[in-house]
Amino acid sequence: MIYRHGHPIPRVKYTEEEVETWGKIFRKLRELHMRYACKEFLEHWDELAVYCDYREDNIPQLEDINRYLKSKTGFQVRPVAGYLTPRDFLAGLAFRVFHCTQYIRHSSDPFYTPEPDCCHELLGHMPMFADASFAQFSQEIGLASLGASEQEISKLVSCYFFTVEFGICREGKDWKAYGAGLLSSAAELERTILGIQDGSVELLPLDGERVFSAELVVTDYQNQYFFTETIEEAKDFVRNIANSIQKTSELRYNPYTQTVDILNSSDKIIDLAKDLRGDLCLVASALKKVQEKDTEIDTELIANYLSRGLDITPYQSRPSSPTSSVSPTKFGESLTIPTKKM
Structure with a gap:
């Protein structure tokens, strides 16, 4: 991958097979999103279709999404070739940077993948990063990670994993997903919501002790999921965890200079x-x-x-x-x- 920070993100020419795979995923997820996605996610989908060319016969380009997000929430996307360390990934969030892959999962299993790909990033994360409040919340997790110990990083990763990636909330009497890991996987999303309804999937209140002891499964479906009544409650939970991290001084992101100020x-x-x-x-x-x-x-x-x-x-x-x-x-x-x- 050839990319230098500050330059336009290279556009990818996807193959016909890759676009076809995207189309299968896109159609199935849109059907499920209308039933199981939270209202914040759905509110921003139409704008992505208009400004970033979200449609079933086209895989959106990161440069278009980057321009859109910067105008909406000040977030930027940067291309990466694969996994980053948890510390590096969270540090990116602190500066309103979300690292994205550009490759797509194999066509043999379009509805589930154990590792991030462009379907996960674009169909799961981007609508929520277009929400100003949720984008701010994500950045706060990143800011909390700067200067944190490895043990504290581990706690923040668990918080991120079971909220931003696999979070579930309630809207009226219905269970809705706001986590990108669920919203980008047709198989896991449908299995999880239906399993919650019939009691075959374990759903627990978002609680520190349970979250920190829960296994973070990256190669299969989760063993359990955590919920709050509202997304705001999930934000408060994570903020309380972040505020408990002992530091000599607090940090604040300056959106004008795109730097972090030390409040010392x-x-x-x-x-x-x-x-x-x-x-x-x-x-x-x-x-x-x-x-x-x-x-x-x-x-x-x-x-x-x-x-x-x-x-x-x-x-x-x-x-x-x-x-x-x-x-x-x-x-x-x-x-x-x-x-x-x-």
């Missing part, structure tokens, strides 16, 4: 707080204007989103369990969230 002084933290305060004031102002037209807007939910992740309790005073609930220190003096008019 009060001046840097104050500068960041000023930036955040401006955004929070903008949110409050926007809410007031929207509420004049929409009295049903749930301001308590929005306020909870804003406050839930802010815990400035000294690290040594925090509970030992990364999944313990901690009431955040009050911070709302500068942000007045309008309440509903009764």
Whole structure:
């Protein structure tokens, strides 16, 4: 593979057999996606068809997807020839880079492959990386990996594996997949959702002890899967794990310079707080204007989103369990969230 960072990603001329294999997978997965994929996944599919030429008789090119994702979420894709080490892969996420393969699985078994290929990357991951919130969540896992020990990397890999790759959530009364490993494998997706419904597949609540002790199967279907009621709950779970990693300082990605800033002084933290305060004031102002037209807007939910992740309790005073609930220190003096008019 000939590629240099900063240059356009080379376009691949796929063979007729490879395009035919893609078409078989594409048709079957689209049928299953409409039944079993989460709403966030489905919301971004149509744009991929328009801007990246997603269709059954064409394998999309990474350069087209790269341009689309950069305009949507700031993520970039880079071609790789195969597996990266877990540390290298997660480090890429920290800089909003997702490493993608360009080869396609063998035509003899189109509906399942034990290793990543372009069907896995393009049909499983890309719709979710077009979702701003999910892309941010993926990057946070990567940022948590920078400077982490091998033991902590192992925990982050388990979190990533059972959420981003094989995560399941509930939408109403239905089970939906948001993990790319499921959404790119017709055989495993159908077997898993139907197995959950009839009780033949083990589905467990997303829990640290269970996740860290579970086997990460890469050559066959998973022995068990983990669920949350919503994708937001899965994000909170992984963020709690990431926040439990002991580091001397926190890291923040700067989207303007595409670098990582080390927050190791009060001046840097104050500068960041000023930036955040401006955004929070903008949110409050926007809410007031929207509420004049929409009295049903749930301001308590929005306020909870804003406050839930802010815990400035000294690290040594925090509970030992990364999944313990901690009431955040009050911070709302500068942000007045309008309440509903009764």
